[in-house]
Amino acid sequence: xxxxxxxxxxxxxxxxxxxxxxxxxxxxxxxxxxxxxxxxxxxxxxxxxxxxxxxxxxxxxxxxxxxxxxxxxxxxxxxxxxxxxxxxxxxxxxxxxxxxxxxxxxxxxxxxxxxxxxxxxxxxxxxxxxxxxxxxxxxxxxxxxxxxxxxxxxxxxxxxxxxxxxxxxxxxxxxxxxxxxxxxxxxxxxxxxxxxxxxxxxxxxxxxxxxxxxxxxxxxxxxxxxxxxxxxx
Amino acid sequence: xxxxxxxxxxxxxxxxxxxxxxxxxxxxxxxxxxxxxxxxxxxxxxxxxxxxxxxxxxxxxxxxxxxxxxxxxxxxxxxxxxxxxxxxxxxxxxxxxxxxxxxxxxxxxxxxxxxxxxxxxxxxxxxxxxxxxxxxxxxxxxxxxxxxxxxxxxxxxxxxxxxxxxxxxxxxxxxxxxxxxxxxxxxxxxxxxxxxxxxxxxxxxxxxxxxxxxxxxxxxxxxxxxxxxxxxxxxxxxxxxxxxxxxxxxxxxxxxxxxxxxxxxxxxxxxxxxxxxxxxxxxxxxxxxxxxxxxxxxxxxxxxxxxxxxxxxxxxxxxxxxxxxxxxxxxxxxxxxxxxxxxx
Numbered sequence: 001x002x003x004x005x006x007x008x009x010x011x012x013x014x015x016x017x018x019x020x021x022x023x024x025x026x027x028x029x030x031x032x033x034x035x036x037x038x039x040x041x042x043x044x045x046x047x048x049x050x051x052x053x054x055x056x057x058x059x060x061x062x063x064x065x066x067x068x069x070x071x072x073x074x075x076x077x078x079x080x081x082x083x084x085x086x087x088x089x090x091x092x093x094x095x096x097x098x099x100x101x102x103x104x105x106x107x108x109x110x111x112x113x114x115x116x117x118x119x120x121x122x123x124x125x126x127x128x129x130x131x132x133x134x135x136x137x138x139x140x141x142x143x144x145x146x147x148x149x150x151x152x153x154x155x156x157x158x159x160x161x162x163x164x165x166x167x168x169x170x171x172x173x174x175x176x177x178x179x180x181x182x183x184x185x186x187x188x189x190x191x192x193x194x195x196x197x198x199x200x201x202x203x204x205x206x207x208x209x210x211x212x213x214x215x216x217x218x219x220x221x222x223x224x225x226x227x228x229x230x231x232x233x
Numbered sequence: 234x235x236x237x238x239x240x241x242x243x244x245x246x247x248x249x250x251x252x253x254x255x256x257x258x259x260x261x262x263x264x265x266x267x268x269x270x271x272x273x274x275x276x277x278x279x280x281x282x283x284x285x286x287x288x289x290x291x292x293x294x295x296x297x298x299x300x301x302x303x304x305x306x307x308x309x310x311x312x313x314x315x316x317x318x319x320x321x322x323x324x325x326x327x328x329x330x331x332x333x334x335x336x337x338x339x340x341x342x343x344x345x346x347x348x349x350x351x352x353x354x355x356x357x358x359x360x361x362x363x364x365x366x367x368x369x370x371x372x373x374x375x376x377x378x379x380x381x382x383x384x385x386x387x388x389x390x391x392x393x394x395x396x397x398x399x400x401x402x403x404x405x406x407x408x409x410x411x412x413x414x415x416x417x418x419x420x421x422x423x424x425x426x427x428x429x430x431x432x433x434x435x436x437x438x439x440x441x442x443x444x445x446x447x448x449x450x451x452x453x454x455x456x457x458x459x460x461x462x463x464x465x466x467x468x469x470x471x472x473x474x475x476x477x478x479x480x481x482x483x484x485x486x487x488x489x490x491x492x493x494x495x496x497x498x499x500x501x502x503x504x505x506x507x508x509x510x511x512x513x514x515x516x517x518x519x520x521x522x523x524x525x526x527x528x529x530x531x532x533x534x535x536x537x538x539x540x541x542x543x544x545x546x547x548x549x550x551x552x553x554x555x556x557x558x559x560x561x562x563x564x565x566x567x568x569x570x571x572x573x574x575x576x577x
Contacts, residue, residue, distance in 0.1 A: 009401065010461045015408035034500045055397065058500050079400035098404035 001112065002029040003049040006038040006064070007077065008056045012098065016051055016077065019105055026109065035059030039067055049073045049112055054085065062088070062137060065130035066167070069176070071139060072127075073112045088137045126176045131157055133164030142181065146195035146211050148173060150188045158215070183227060185209070186220035199231065236369070240288075244281050247361075251354060252277040268330030272323060279322060283315050284358055297366055308363075312355035319355075320348040384547060394431045395489065398456075405459050420458055423451040431482075439548075439574070442509055442516065443475035445484045449507065452485060456492060463502025464492070474509040477516045478574040480544055487520040487567050490537045495522035495565055511573070518569040526559050541569070 003026050007013050013031050020026050029045045032038035034056050042050070052074055054061040065071060076095035078085060085095060093108045128141045140159050147158035150170040157166050166173075174182070174190060185191050191209060198210045207224040210216040219227055256273040263269060290311075291297060296304050324344060327335040337343050402424060409417035430448040446468065453466045488505060496503040503523025510517050538557060545553040552572045560566045 009405060009459050011405040011408035011412070011458065012401070014412060015404060018408070018411065036500065057498050079404060080397045098400055099407045100404070 001025060001048040002027050002045065003051060004028075004030050004032065004038065004041055004045065004047040005051045006032045006035070006056075006061070007051070007053040008034055009053075012053070012077070016100065019100055019102055022102065023106070023109055035061065035064035038064055042068055042072075046070065047072055049075065052076050054078050062130075062132065065137075065139070066132055068130065069168075070126055071130050074139060075108050075112070087135050090139075094139075126173075126178075129157070129166060131162075131164050131166050133162070136164075138162070138164075142177070143192070143194065146192045146213065147215065147217065148182075148190040183230065184223060185217050185227075186223060189217055191217050193230070196231075199227070244284070247358070248277050248280050248284075252280075263336075266330075268327055268335075271330070272326045275326060276319070276323060280319060283319065284355070284362075287311060287315065287359075288362065291362075297363055297370075300363065300367075308359050309356055312359050313352045316348055316351040316355050319351050320344060323347060380547065383543070394428070401459055402455050405455075409458065416458070420455060423454050427451040427455065438481075439478035440481045441475065442470070442477050442479050442484070442518075445479055445481060446470055446475065446507070446509070449484050449488050453488065453505070460496070460502060463499075464496055465502075465504040467504065467506045469506065470509040471511055473511040474516055477511060477571075479516065479518070479571060480548055483541060483544070483569065484518060484520070486537050486541055487518070487569070490567065491520050491522035491565070493537075495524035499524060514573050516571045516573055518571070519566060520568075521560070521564050521566045523563060524565050525563065526557070526565055538567070545569070545571070 003020070005013050005016055005028060007016070010033075017028060017031075020028060026049070029047050030041045032041050035058060038050075038052075039059075041047075050072055052061045052064070054076060055078075059067075061076065065074070074094065076085065076090065077098055077100065078095055079098045081097070091111075093111045096104050096108055126142055128139050129145075131138045131140055138159075140157065144159045145157055148170060149156040149158070151165060153167075153169050154165045155168055155170050155173055156163055170188070170190060174184060177190065181192060181194060182190050183193050191211065195211045195213075196209050197212045200208045200210070202208050202218065204221070205224070206221050207219040207227055208216050209219055209227070252273050256269070259269050259273070291308075296308065324335070324337045324347075327337055333339075337347075402420075406417055406420050406424065409420060427448055430444075430451075450468070453464075457464050457466065484507065488507065491505050496505060504521075505523075506519075506521040508517075508519040508521075510519075538555060542555050545555060549572055554570050556568045558566060
């Protein structure tokens with residue numbers, strides 16, 4: 001797995017590199033001293049894994065994630081259990097505390113999955129997105145998202161009981177989504193096929209899809225035909 | 234109004250009002266005789282003098298510190314004794330002027346009546362004096378408590394060593410252990426010295442600037458290991474300034490601030506300059522860093538700096554101050570002025 005180390009302190013990078021020497025499955029593809037550099041490297045190298053410091057000069061680690069189109073697996077490295085991390089819904093294994101205990105690092109690495117190799121799809125496929133809503137933020141895995149709605153240049157992301165806005169247009173998102181999982185319901189919505197509970201015919205001849213959890217989405221006339229085909233109704 | 238001014242004003246008004254009214258009735262009864270005029274004028278003066286003497290005694294023996302039944306009895310006993318003395322003076326003065334024709338001698342019941350009236354008068358004086366004094370002390374006590382509380386809060390704030398710094402520092406040292414063992418050893422020593430200064434610092438008192446500067450040098454050496462070439466440090470402390478007294482942690486807070494909001498925000502880093510100069514009657518501390526105050530940070534919450542301002546105000550009143558401003562286009566300067574005090 002190819003990893004990127006992002007930390008403003010040289011010694012912190014040195015120390016992490018030394019600790020990672022015990023994990024030959026991790027190949028360190030590059031190091032960045034700040035979020036600016038990291039952004040460039042991440043786009044160039046599209047790593048599987050980021051070791052990301054939160055507090056950095058200029059952009060913070062969260063700012064960086066917000067700018068990245070494609071979020072790889074992330075292990076946050078932090079010196080202190082900052083309030084920022086508390087506002088963030090991260091699993092205990094998604095972050096390690098500095099100075100890093102080797103066992104703790106091993107446990108976090110054990111959870112990391114290599115990026116799905118999608119050789120048959122030439123376009124990059126999103127696996128997870130970073131979402132920030134005011135003080136709170138999440139890294140959301142795509143299968144957890146049941147609906148995306150267009151709001152101007154933004155998209156509203158529906159998952160669990162949350163529905164924050166993401167700073168990307170629905171069209172830009174659609175280009176990166178797996179068509180086997182996501183379906184364009186119309187001009188304003190994309191829904192997750194796996195979350196469809198039931199479909200009903202409306203009087204107009206179009207289809208209304210009801211998602212698990214009870215939300216219903218009207219499918220445009222044109223797309224109704226396609227959905228019928230997909231679900232072989 | 235000052236306490237003493239208020240006291241004398243109340244004395245003059247109280248005794249003046251009583252004397253004036255009593256004088257009015259006496260003149261109506263017997264006419265403006267010289268013995269009446271002189272008697273009342275003197276009564277006004279010696280009553281003030283006598284009660285002032287009583288005030289000095291109350292203060293000297295701290296009788297009002299704890300009011301018990303014994304103290305009350307003693308005070309009123311003294312009040313009655315004073316009344317007897319005042320009555321004696323009244324009778325004496327009357328006798329000096331008119332001899333055996335004095336009303337007090339022709340009608341001895343008048344002596345008792347005078348004694349009774351003045352005893353009540355003195356009792357009232359004592360009661361009022363005790364009430365006013367105790368209320369003032371209560372207020373002073375509340376103010377002192379409030380100040381102590383504020384000071385305790387500030388201490389708790391300052392004593393906190395920034396945990397972010399602490400753990401990053403330990404992490405850097407861990408990295409140094411294999412890379413540069415000698416430097417790692419040096420950093421551990423500095424880390425210990427800094428911790429000791431922070432934990433031990435008696436925030437209630439002042440310390441010589443040289444001790445504070447030493448701790449700041451340790452702190453910055455540790456930060457330099459973390460920041461690498463991104464942090465440059467310059468000290469310009471006049472030897473005479475080093476001996477002057479400062480509140481502990483003041484320089485460190487300024488430097489932390491310069492790092493956190495200045496150099497730390499710059500991807501390419503910058504310089505921190507620490508200057509101290511001894512002027513005839515004050516010490517001037519100046520901490521400059523690369524960077525500029527943006528609109529937001531200039532107006533935004535400056536917890537560290539407000540903390541310093543508050544401490545300076547508590548210790549020096551309006552004689553000390555802190556000024557933060559942009560200089561030279563690419564630097565920020567925080568300047569603190571403290572009244573001069575040299576180590577004994």
